[in-house]
Amino acid sequence: MKKGIKEFCMCPHCTSSTKKVHSYKFRRIKHSVWQERTVVLSFKQRRFYCRKCNRAFTEYTKGIDRKNTTENFRSILLKNMSRASLRYTMDNSNVSSSTLYGVLNENHLKQEIDWESQGEKFTLGIDEHSFRGTRMALTLTNITKRKLLKVCEDDRIETVERFLASTDKQRINEVCIDMKRGFLLAVQRELPNAIITVDKFHVIAYANKMVDEVRKVIIGKDFKARRALFKGKERLHEKEKLKLEFIFKKYEKFPALYEAYFVKEKLRDFYKSESMQEAKRKMKWLIIFCENSNSKYITDFGGTLKRWKEHILNHFVQGSTSAFTEGVHTKIKMIKRMSFGFRNIQNYIAKISLAFLPFLLINHHTF
Structure with missing residues (x-):
């Protein structure tokens, strides 16, 4: 017997000790990467036979489980997947897709929200x-x-x-x-x-949608006009200002276009309020203006503001967006x-979660 090799092994089924070797098997396990080359552990593993329960079993090797990769190699795969696509990681690590998805989903199942760290x-x-x-x-x-x-x-x-x-x-x-x-x-x-x-950005986006609906009815397909109508008034350059003046003059028989733009700008001004009192006053005026419009799109928008008024005004409590x-x-x-899309929702969620996981939380062993 070679020095350092155990003669006896404990049966995992009945916990009795045995020294009868049943067979040997050679294993090749991916362990690490060195200079862009995969480091493979190649060794002979013994299988013992338990006379008490008449069952064969493989001896336990520290740091080695039944998988064809070590925990260290799996942590390397996780780091690579967090920064690159699954296809790129699979090709560069020379592993199968089943191994890669197995590592990805195994890591995702371990993740739990630590509520104490949330504040x-x-x-x-x-x-x-x-x-x-x-x-x-x-x-x-x-x-x-x-x-x-x-x-x-x-x-x-x-x-x-x-x-x-x-x-x-x-x-x-x-x-x-x-x-x-x-x-x-x-x-x-x-x-x-x-x-x-x-969220204020969703409210403003809804106002822009209302402006766009009115634009489609009155102007039609003019995307330059759309860009100018969507842009904040203070950010318009001279050509865009002249473009808007021309549009409003050309379609002055259709006041709904200017009204929609006016409501959108007043909504943006509403979010610049310095106090809850000022915000309530501006919101009240904006709802009244919308309700008195002859355009269905604008009155519907006013109805939405009225229904969500309380929760829109809550923006001024903490300023959250x-x-x-x-x-x-x-x-x-x-x-x-980067990943050319996903078909499986579970793989998608696991990949997204991994991309937002700090590298320090991905264990990297070098045993």
């Missing part, structure tokens, strides 16, 4: 983004700490409620949402004490382009 009080961001075409996924963020909390596979009310029920509710003092009634109802049911704020959440969506789009 004593924080603002929760709830928004949706496109996974594939019209199929939406749910994005949940900590706006205060600027962290992605979770990506859910759909944006149904039940999914939102299930997530909110699993949270540390005492820590969430505000929720920032868009104007989706399902989100509002879910938050009101699960977090009755939280302030609900409608979904800017960070939208930034998360921008990074998600970049990941989707």
Whole structure:
């Protein structure tokens, strides 16, 4: 017997000791990468036979499990996947797609939200983004700490409620949402004490949509006019100002176009209010103006402002917006382009979650 090699081995089934070697098997396990080359551990592993329970088993080797990669190699794969596409990682690491997806999903299942690290009080961001075409996924963020909390596979009310029920509710003092009634109802049911704020960028985007609907009816396909109408008044250069003056004069028989633009600019001015009192006064005036318009698009917009008035005004309590959440969506789009899209929602969520995970949290062993 060679020095250092154990003669006896304990049976994992009945815990009795045996020294009868049943067979040998040679294993090749990917362990690390050195100078862009894969380091492979090649060794002979013994299989013992237990006379007590009449079963064969493989001896335990420290740091080695049944997989064909070590934990160290899997951590290297995770780091590579967090910075590059799955296809690129697969080709450069010389591993199969099943190995790669297995490592990815195994890592995702280990991830849990540490609520204590989210802060004593924080603002929760709830928004949706496109996974594939019209199929939406749910994005949940900590706006205060600027962290992605979770990506859910759909944006149904039940999914939102299930997530909110699993949270540390005492820590969430505000929720920032868009104007989706399902989100509002879910938050009101699960977090009755939280302030609900409608994100200002979604409100302004809704105003731009209203302007665009009016433009389509009156002007038609003039994309230069669309750009000038959408742009903030203070950011217009001289040519765009002249363009707008020409448009309003040309279509002066259709006052709805100027009214829609005027409402959009007044809404932007509303968000510059320095106090809640000033904001309430401007909001009241804006709703009255919209209700007295002859355009259905503008009156409908006024009705939306009226229904969501309380939650729109809550912006002036803490000044919270979904800017960070939208930034998360921008990074998600970049990941989707880099990966040439996804078909499996679980692989998609695992890849997105990994991309937002700090490298320090990905264990890297060098045993």
